Amino acid sequence: MTQGTLYRKYRSQGFSELVGQEVIRTVLLNALKAGEASHAYLLSGPRGTGKTSTARILAKALNCEQPMQGEPCNRCRLCQKITVGQCVDVLEVDAASNRGIDEIRNLREQLHFQPMEGRCKVYIIDEVHMLTDAAFNALLKTLEEPPAHVYFCLATTDAQKVPVTISSRCQRLYFRKITAADIVLHLQAVLQKEGRQAESEALDMLSQAADGGLRDALSLLEQALTVTEKNIQAADIRRLLGVPAAAAAQAMLTQAVAGNLSQAYASLAELLGQGVQAAELLKQWVVQLTQALQHAGHNKSGEQAQHFSLAQALTLLDVCFDIDKRLRWHEDKQLLLELTLAKFHVALQPASTAQYVVPSVQDAVQSAQVKEKVKEEVKVKVEGLVSGNPSLAEIKHRWKDVLSAVRQVKMRIYMLLCEAEPVAVDQSTLWLAYHSGNSFLKEQIKEPEHMAVVEQAIERVMGQKLKLKPVMQGEAVGAAPPVEQTGEKAPVEADDHSAQRILEVFNGKFV
Numbered sequence: 388m389t390q391g392t393l394y395r396k397y398r399s400q401g402f403s404e405l406v407g408q409e410v411i412r413t414v415l416l417n418a419l420k421a422g423e424a425s426h427a428y429l430l431s432g433p434r435g436t437g438k439t440s441t442a443r444i445l446a447k448a449l450n451c452e453q454p455m456q457g458e459p460c461n462r463c464r465l466c467q468k469i470t471v472g473q474c475v476d477v478l479e480v481d482a483a484s485n486r487g488i489d490e491i492r493n494l495r496e497q498l499h500f501q502p503m504e505g506r507c508k509v510y511i512i513d514e515v516h517m518l519t520d521a522a523f524n525a526l527l528k529t530l531e532e533p534p535a536h537v538y539f540c541l542a543t544t545d546a547q548k549v550p551v552t553i554s555s556r557c558q559r560l561y562f563r564k565i566t567a568a569d570i571v572l573h574l575q576a577v578l579q580k581e582g583r584q585a586e587s588e589a590l591d592m593l594s595q596a597a598d599g600g601l602r603d604a605l606s607l608l609e610q611a612l613t614v615t616e617k618n619i620q621a622a623d624i625r626r627l628l629g630v631p632a633a634a635a636a637q638a639m640l641t642q643a644v645a646g647n648l649s650q651a652y653a654s655l656a657e658l659l660g661q662g663v664q665a666a667e668l669l670k671q672w673v674v675q676l677t678q679a680l681q682h683a684g685h686n687k688s689g690e691q692a693q694h695f696s697l698a699q700a701l702t703l704l705d706v707c708f709d710i711d712k713r714l715r716w717h718e719d720k721q722l723l724l725e726l727t728l729a730k731f732h733v734a735l736q737p738a739s740t741a742q743y744v745v746p747s748v749q750d751a752v753q754s755a756q757v758k759e760k761v762k763e764e765v766k767v768k769v770e771g772l773v774s775g776n777p778s779l780a781e782i783k784h785r786w787k788d789v790l791s792a793v794r795q796v797k798m799r800i801y802m803l804l805c806e807a808e809p810v811a812v813d814q815s816t817l818w819l820a821y822h823s824g825n826s827f828l829k830e831q832i833k834e835p836e837h838m839a840v841v842e843q844a845i846e847r848v849m850g851q852k853l854k855l856k857p858v859m860q861g862e863a864v865g866a867a868p869p870v871e872q873t874g875e876k877a878p879v880e881a882d883d884h885s886a887q888r889i890l891e892v893f894n895g896k897f898v
């Protein structure tokens with residue numbers, strides 16, 4: 388079976404066969420029955436939703452020798468010629484590959500000749516938004532006064548890019564994404580004609596993956612038919628799409644939230660090893676959490692929902708959306724998903740709620756952070772005056788340089804380090820604290836080779852050798868309280884008052 392066979396074989400040949408576009412069917416049939424079809428239609432909508440098929444059906448209906456209530460008969464000479472693309476009066480131009488003015492000029496020259504075979508000429512321009520400006524201008528002139536025997540069907544997936552001078556001269560037809568239910572029905576009909584069968588879960592997955600496009604759905608079905616012998620099973624489709632089983636994704640989510648991270652990591656490694664796509668796994672979590680959200684919102688307890696409250700589901704979804712942005716460019720997708728699982732756990736720890744800032748609320752605290760940063764910079768300057776050693780504030784100030792130095796050496800260590808912050812320093816040691824719930828990260832950074840990488844980065848950035856001491860937040864650090872170890876003298880606390888005074892000297896202000 389060659390690519391696209393099913394789509395061509397089962398392409399809609401009449402308005403009644405159009406899948407999921409009831410409004411458009413009614414509009415066109417009514418116009419055709421009344422003999423009032425518009426001379427220019429702009430068919431816009433997502434790919435694979437039936438725009439070109441509709442244009443061809445319209446061309447048939449306008450030329451058919453025995454139309455029935457607006458529908459083409461599909462039996463007469465003209466219908467059959469148009470179906471196989473051999474009618475000289477129906478011309479298709481693909482603007483994506485023929486963008487130039489020559490094609491449109493050519494088209495204009497031909498316009499005034501009478502149709503050779505049928506009653507009218509129909510010009511179908513696919514992806515019309517791709518035409519050049521010059522070509523649009525040439526087209527505009529023909530649209531202004533089309534001869535009575537000429538009809539235009541302009542199809543586009545991006546109607547915004549069609550000049551308003553063009554679109555305002557057309558009747559707009561908006562194609563919508565085809566619903567998953569409609570796609571499933573169509574796939575079932577195709578399977579029946581092909582003498583094949585599929586599990587309903589398999590068809591559900593195909594229709595979800597097609598995202599409203601019938602052509603994509605049929606293309607996926609075609610692949611599935613070629614890789615399976617008899618019934619198409621859900622597992623076949625999962626392998627085809629790299630989609631994890633819902634139960635496996637959910638189990639991993641449950642394990643992570645419960646803090647059973649090593650088990651969750653093992654399941655993750657196993658799934659990725661089986662060819663599951665990282666993005667598909669994340670998508671699956673989003674689907675399940677959204678379901679949980681809906682159930683929680685309706686105060687119902689469903690299978691997926693029983694574990695999470697509304698607030699918990701929202702928090703976990705935030706984690707997913709944050710990772711989703713990074714997943715596209717990140718090389719080590721397994722590591723990123725491990726981090727996601729860890730964050731699932733941390734995010735729902737009551738003790739950590741104050742420390743864990745989910746991305747969605749980051750904006751809200753940003754102005755406070757900017758103010759903090761100014762204070763921090765002032766503090767660094769003040770401390771630098773009283774001590775030659777790097778102070779805690781100085782280290783904090785340059786910590787992002789340390790992080791990026793580590794990142795250049797090894798991304799995995801950088802990720803381990805991201806959740807920690809420097810809390811104390813003396814002549815030889817730097818204490819690094821992890822928030823509660825992140826103890827597994829602390830344990831991993833303690834690996835001697837990881838420590839060595841971080842210590843070298845600190846030395847490079849700060850110009851001083853310091854031993855790293857990872858601890859949990861709240862744990863005692865050093866032999867004495869950290870603030871007294873930052874230099875020979877206690878550092879000057881840059882409180883609001885002194886910071887304000889220094890700012891006044893430099894004519895600055897808090898932002």
Ligand SMILES: [Zn+2]
Binds near residue numbers: 451460461464465
């Ligand atoms: Zn006909």
